[in-house]
Amino acid sequence: MLSDTHCHLDFPDYDKDRLEVIQRARDSGIKLIINVGSDIEHSIAAVSLADEFDFIYACVGIHPHDAKTYSEDTLSQLKELIKKPKVVGMGEIGLDYFRNLSPKDVQIDLFNKILSMARESNLPVVIHSRQAQIDTIKILKDHAQGGLLTGVVHCFSGDELFLKECLELGLNISFTCNITYKKASNLREFVKLCPVEKILLETDSPFLPPEGKRGTRNEPGNVSFLAKAISEIKNIDYEMVNRITFENACRLFSISS
Ligand SMILES: [Zn+2]
Ligand SMILES: [Zn+2]
Numbered sequence: 001m002l003s004d005t006h007c008h009l010d011f012p013d014y015d016k017d018r019l020e021v022i023q024r025a026r027d028s029g030i031k032l033i034i035n036v037g038s039d040i041e042h043s044i045a046a047v048s049l050a051d052e053f054d055f056i057y058a059c060v061g062i063h064p065h066d067a068k069t070y071s072e073d074t075l076s077q078l079k080e081l082i083k084k085p086k087v088v089g090m091g092e093i094g095l096d097y098f099r100n101l102s103p104k105d106v107q108i109d110l111f112n113k114i115l116s117m118a119r120e121s122n123l124p125v126v127i128h129s130r131q132a133q134i135d136t137i138k139i140l141k142d143h144a145q146g147g148l149l150t151g152v153v154h155c156f157s158g159d160e161l162f163l164k165e166c167l168e169l170g171l172n173i174s175f176t177c178n179i180t181y182k183k184a185s186n187l188r189e190f191v192k193l194c195p196v197e198k199i200l201l202e203t204d205s206p207f208l209p210p211e212g213k214r215g216t217r218n219e220p221g222n223v224s225f226l227a228k229a230i231s232e233i234k235n236i237d238y239e240m241v242n243r244i245t246f247e248n249a250c251r252l253f254s255i256s257s
Pocket of ligand 1 (some may be wrong): 062092
């Protein structure tokens with residue numbers, strides 16, 4: 001009962017063998033895939049992909065890298081997309097001060113706008129935050145004041161305080177296969193500190209393949225490496241990790257399991 005709650009199967013990396021990748025995911029026991037949008041075109045592609053496969057769902061949003069491309073028009077396109085039946089959340093959205101591919105003020109402005117849209121529509125959000133934890137928490141706290149804020153902080157990185165504050169806001173935390181990297185002892189520490197009831201599994205494919213496969217294209221089937229790592233770190237049975245994280249995902253994204 002594996003799940004991959006964050007991947008980008010619509011990316012051109014899969015143009016040659018998308019069907020095989022999806023079949024391998026199914027064969028490896030994955031029961032749920034959430035394909036996350038990164039800009040308006042990729043959000044539209046995510047929705048079409050989800051329409052084709054019963055176990056694939058979509059989130060729509062604009063990545064902070066692409067914040068500079070947003071306009072009133074793209075926001076109204078997003079508003080239309082969230083009405084589609086296989087759209088279960090908004091993302092990825094957030095702040096990335098590591099690469100700063102869009103100006104900070106534009107990233108903040110867009111993050112606020114999509115958070116408001118998601119909250120008005122009662123949709124969970126998929127948050128990307130890299131080297132931006134102070135602003136991320138400040139913005140999330142502002143939005144949480146107006147009512148319940150649900151979502152997941154994906155590909156978790158940062159420090160212990162950030163983890164604590166995200167959990168206090170009721171957010172889920174998702175880890176990727178980068179927790180298997182030799183130098184990632186800080187990430188494994190966060191896995192220890194995070195209650196399993198709050199953890200989601202994700203590959204962020206095509207990025208971040210597990211240790212032993214670094215330098216290759218990642219794919220959802222590799223989520224088992226992550227589940228095994230979590231099972232060892234937390235000393236919880238592998239099947240139990242799969243079941244609990246699957247249920248966490250279904251609960252957050254209101255998917256009937
Ligand atoms: Zn991301
Ligand atoms: Zn991503």
